[in-house]
Amino acid sequence: MSYYADLGFEAITPEALRERTASPAVQRFLVEGVGPVSVSGIPELGRILLAHGAGAGHLSEFMRQFAAMLASERLQVWAIDFPYMQQMSEEAKRRPPPPVKKTLEHFAAWYDLLASCSGSPLWVGGKSMGGRVASLFASQHRCAGVIAAGYPFHPPKKPDSLRTDHFPDIATPMLILQGERDPFGSREEVADYALPDSLHIHWLTDGDHDFKPRRSSGVNQQVLIDEAAIVAASFVRAQ
Template sequence: MSLYAELGFVNIGPDELPSVISSGTKQRFIVDGYGPLAISGIPKYGRILFAHGAGAGHLSDFMRQFVATLAGHGLQVLAIDFPYMQQVYEQGKRRPPPPVKQTLAHFSAWYELLHPLGETPLWVGGKSMGGRIASMFASEAFTSGHANSQNGCPGVVVAGYPFHPPRQPQKLRVTHFSSISCPMLILQGERDPFGSVGEVAGCSLPATAQLMWLQDGDHDFKPRRASGLKHTILIDEAATHAAFFVRAHHTVAAG
């Protein structure tokens, strides 16, 4: 039996999603042709399609806590696993993610499927690689009129943006930032090897972007023991800030 089956994931077709996605209870599905989808929370202030990082899926401790906190503040979180991560969970063998374009295409397919299934805006976001993919989707949404929306993607939330590979600050991954016109929140640990305070200071961020630093946090927001800070508290702090960022823009949009 696969890990997903053990955790109660139910196989359904895409056409069955509309009847189950609005119940408000935590639900877990394997959607035919798409993959794992975990739904948490009620969309009181909005919805967010949230993707995992390169090395751990939506079942990681970080993702579970971050998602639970978002849901606790009135957001419906639609957490997905990319196909390669589904294979990792099912086969128990680590594997690298595919090329970025392939992952972006899969994320876009999820958005196209889920976007019409709710009345509140569907934001995008993710942890590390997932956040980078979400930001790339947002940039393309505004340049190509994606998701059949006049305004494109309503907003982006990134937990630990991978500004560059560790120890290679010259290889920045921000060229698409100039095409992002929607609200964007980047939650970043001060000691993140993928982009620390000193390294990110010189980066050009979108005019609509907000950057929040997590004190003494690493890429997973984990602080050093000597700091006296707690990892779980920093994750909650980040997710709470993210939830209120989305809620604030929902309030503005509502009028």
């Protein structure tokens, strides 16, 4: 895939990957059979498999800043692109994500590979759709826990189409980092939901779905992204 090769992603086999992940620097690999991944940080607290949202891949500004801050907090981040996003990047053409079952299958393949690489605790997480996929995975498989940034509780302007039915099946700790004004689930809306005790929500002041606040709030998006990552690392540390 020329797009990833041009960005310095190194083609590598899954077997070779196991020997190449001890560096604190960001490493980029194009792993045979699964695709691109950016690895950052040392797994002092553990590791997290991190998936992107529906419209932008793991190299987006949001994802790179979130991953960098998690890594600075001693959590090793494995940020991936789903196959449809790989195709979007190669063709420079937008396309909708496939049914969530297909995306979940790819996420599970990555999890199986990473679980075999190390005995370090492996968390799952993601931005928006990626967080939903991670939570669906955790409702069906054992993992260390879930971190979701901007969880899509419902599609915008469709508050009755909730995506929470699987939450009671998640047996591990789950943290949602949510902007107070998120159109996929605002603080006011979520207050009325019946959510399991194992799920924790941290609200980001005046943030929207991308944690971008209004200018009048006195904070900015970069501050809220960093806050979200620091809270996430603290949550992992506390488990």
